[in-house]
Amino acid sequence: MNQQQRHLIEAKTVVLKALAHPTRLYIIEELAQGEKCVCEFVDAVKADFSTISKHLLVLKNAGLVEDDKRGQQVFYRLRMRCLPSFINCIGVAVAADARMKAMQINPDLFEAQKAAEANE
Amino acid sequence: MNQQQRHLIEAKTVVLKALAHPTRLYIIEELAQGEKCVCEFVDAVKADFSTISKHLLVLKNAGLVEDDKRGQQVFYRLRMRCLPSFINCIGVAVAADARMKAMQINPDLFEAQKAAEANE
DNA sequence: AACATATTTGGCTATATTGCCAAATAACCA
DNA sequence: TGGTTATTTGGCAATATAGCCAAATATGTT
Numbered sequence: 001m002n003q004q005q006r007h008l009i010e011a012k013t014v015v016l017k018a019l020a021h022p023t024r025l026y027i028i029e030e031l032a033q034g035e036k037c038v039c040e041f042v043d044a045v046k047a048d049f050s051t052i053s054k055h056l057l058v059l060k061n062a063g064l065v066e067d068d069k070r071g072q073q074v075f076y077r078l079r080m081r082c083l084p085s086f087i088n089c090i091g092v093a094v095a096a097d098a099r100m101k102a103m104q105i106n107p108d109l110f111e112a113q114k115a116a117e118a119n120e
Numbered sequence: 121m122n123q124q125q126r127h128l129i130e131a132k133t134v135v136l137k138a139l140a141h142p143t144r145l146y147i148i149e150e151l152a153q154g155e156k157c158v159c160e161f162v163d164a165v166k167a168d169f170s171t172i173s174k175h176l177l178v179l180k181n182a183g184l185v186e187d188d189k190r191g192q193q194v195f196y197r198l199r200m201r202c203l204p205s206f207i208n209c210i211g212v213a214v215a216a217d218a219r220m221k222a223m224q225i226n227p228d229l230f231e232a233q234k235a236a237e238a239n240e
Numbered sequence: 241a242a243c244a245t246a247t248t249t250g251g252c253t254a255t256a257t258t259g260c261c262a263a264a265t266a267a268c269c270a
Numbered sequence: 271t272g273g274t275t276a277t278t279t280g281g282c283a284a285t286a287t288a289g290c291c292a293a294a295t296a297t298g299t300t
Contacts, residue, residue: 008214009142011214014214017257020139022133039275045121048260050261050278053279054279056277071276072266072268072274072276079213082206086202090202097183158247159245168291170247173248189247189296192244243300245299247294250294251290252290254289255289259284261281263278264277265279266276267274
């Protein structure tokens, strides 16, 4: 690994770290549906205004969102449009794993589904 | 946000946290090209064997990799095939941002390129 | 069995990340 | 101007994460 490779990896890590928090991931998923103002997150997530504000700053510093102030409110929206599809892919994988685990614990729950799949 | 939504978000966060470290991201990118054994990472990254081993455990617990032991070596490979394309998208975005920043600092460096783009 | 190699685990300290509170800004309203 | 709302910033304590060392395990070799 040379200097430049390491630098690029670290830059990507900043983005991933920004995504790697429940509240911030929630915010990103909300923004995938369109811009929102800070207060909307404060309502949805049960957290202090300052906490949300700091999370948004992390996202902004990582280049994931951009903001603009209109009146007394600040609106945030996504930059980096590839995020939603990626997060979706993770969601699918996670759900598949959860299903596997459930199947190991109680296979009977999945009998009907297995039969359906066999008929395809 | 209800209980189930929160649960799903947290599960995704586990995956993202696993990716959000330079060494682990490096490992994932290496594994995108095929399976590797632990010792190969120890050589490439300048870190203790135990450190690499722990990073691999984090990746495994998050469901990103699977391993199997052959002889005295343990080989790891990717599960979740959507990862490489996503990481690539982040890389592209990060590089674009870096280019923008460089352009603000020294616009002259990009004159030739701008001219080329204008002729397209 | 004794030894070497590859890897994991336990434990501990150093560092980074959270989240809350209080205070500062900024825009709007009376 | 004084007050209200929306948001950011500074500071701090609690928690989580990282990386090193030493010890444990597992496999293969002599």
